[in-house]
Amino acid sequence: MSELRDALEEYLAVRRSLGFTLRLPASLLRSFVSFLEANEATYITRALAVRWAEQPRDAQPATWAGRLGMVRRFARWRSVTDPRTEIPPDGLLPYRYHRSPPYIYTDDEIERLLGAAAELPSANGLKACSYSTLFGLLSVTGLRVSEALMLDRTDVDLAHGILAIRRTKFGKSRLVPIHHSTQDVLKRYDEQRTRVFPRPATSAFLLSERGGRITQWSARYTFAKLSQRIGLRAAAKGHGRGPRIHDMRHRFAARTLLQWYRTGVDVERELPRLATYLGHVHVNETYWYLEAVPELLQLATKRLVEKAEEVDS
Numbered sequence: 001m002s003e004l005r006d007a008l009e010e011y012l013a014v015r016r017s018l019g020f021t022l023r024l025p026a027s028l029l030r031s032f033v034s035f036l037e038a039n040e041a042t043y044i045t046r047a048l049a050v051r052w053a054e055q056p057r058d059a060q061p062a063t064w065a066g067r068l069g070m071v072r073r074f075a076r077w078r079s080v081t082d083p084r085t086e087i088p089p090d091g092l093l094p095y096r097y098h099r100s101p102p103y104i105y106t107d108d109e110i111e112r113l114l115g116a117a118a119e120l121p122s123a124n125g126l127k128a129c130s131y132s133t134l135f136g137l138l139s140v141t142g143l144r145v146s147e148a149l150m151l152d153r154t155d156v157d158l159a160h161g162i163l164a165i166r167r168t169k170f171g172k173s174r175l176v177p178i179h180h181s182t183q184d185v186l187k188r189y190d191e192q193r194t195r196v197f198p199r200p201a202t203s204a205f206l207l208s209e210r211g212g213r214i215t216q217w218s219a220r221y222t223f224a225k226l227s228q229r230i231g232l233r234a235a236a237k238g239h240g241r242g243p244r245i246h247d248m249r250h251r252f253a254a255r256t257l258l259q260w261y262r263t264g265v266d267v268e269r270e271l272p273r274l275a276t277y278l279g280h281v282h283v284n285e286t287y288w289y290l291e292a293v294p295e296l297l298q299l300a301t302k303r304l305v306e307k308a309e310e311v312d313s
Contacts, residue, residue: 028067061093072090105248117131227240
């Protein structure tokens with residue numbers, strides 16, 4: 001093992017001791033060190049760092065910048081013990097973040113997705129039940145996929161229809177009330193899961209067919225494959241391109257706002273409540289939907305014009 005590779009493993013060990021998981025960064029940085037070794041480099045240089053970061057030529061600039069950022073953090077740490085290390089400066093691969101416009105699933109698309117999930121084969125039948133429940137829950141609650149998968153059985157109050165969301169993206173716990181129809185679906189799933197795994201080894205509410213907690217990778221992969229099967233994504237190797245699992249969250253938020261505007265609800269007053277329900281840190285994140293969904297922008301503009309006319313009259 002080379003000195004540079006030894007240094008990388010030490011760097012990863014130090015960061016993991018601080019609580020970082022580093023699954024993807026570790027894999028990419030090992031690839032970077034292999035790239036350096038293939039180029040007979042014994043220390044990090046800016047030129048090689050950029051060449052490695054831009055290796056996937058068809059990737060987005062944000063991907064290149066992210067890869068270079070991982071190298072930059074490692075290089076800063078490495079420079080303490082090897083002064084030859086060249087630290088890639090900030091802005092070397094600049095990019096402007098463009099938030100992808102939301103895809104608003106139709107009811108028919110959601111039904112077809114859940115139908116396809118319900119047909120997933122498994123030895124004990126739990127895979128189909130788990131994924132149809134997961135995707136259905138995401139579509140009607142707006143939860144992040146990570147939040148749904150991290151639900152423990154004690155977080156799901158089936159008697160009162162309340163979900164306790166913990167360990168969120170920004171560390172903000174919250175309680176999410178659910179509709180009685182969703183409550184009924186979760187009760188049926190709870191019964192099915194208990195029949196298959198009476199004493200599961202994990203506390204997770206949603207289980208894989210092997211009895212463990214469903215991983216985000218598995219959820220996203222299964223979603224992508226089912227989306228290809230029903231025509232939401234073009235058939236391709238891997239995940240392909242098209243509507244994302246996160247767009248279910250966008251669907252919930254956008255449909256809630258559309259319903260409010262159509263029924264005359266005071267959206268300005270209710271928006272902070274929706275932001276809290278969704279777990280947004282700032283209400284501006286919720287306002288984004290007014291700009292991202294054309295129909296919402298039209299309704300918001302119409303509401304402003306009507307208010308202005310009321311004042312003038």
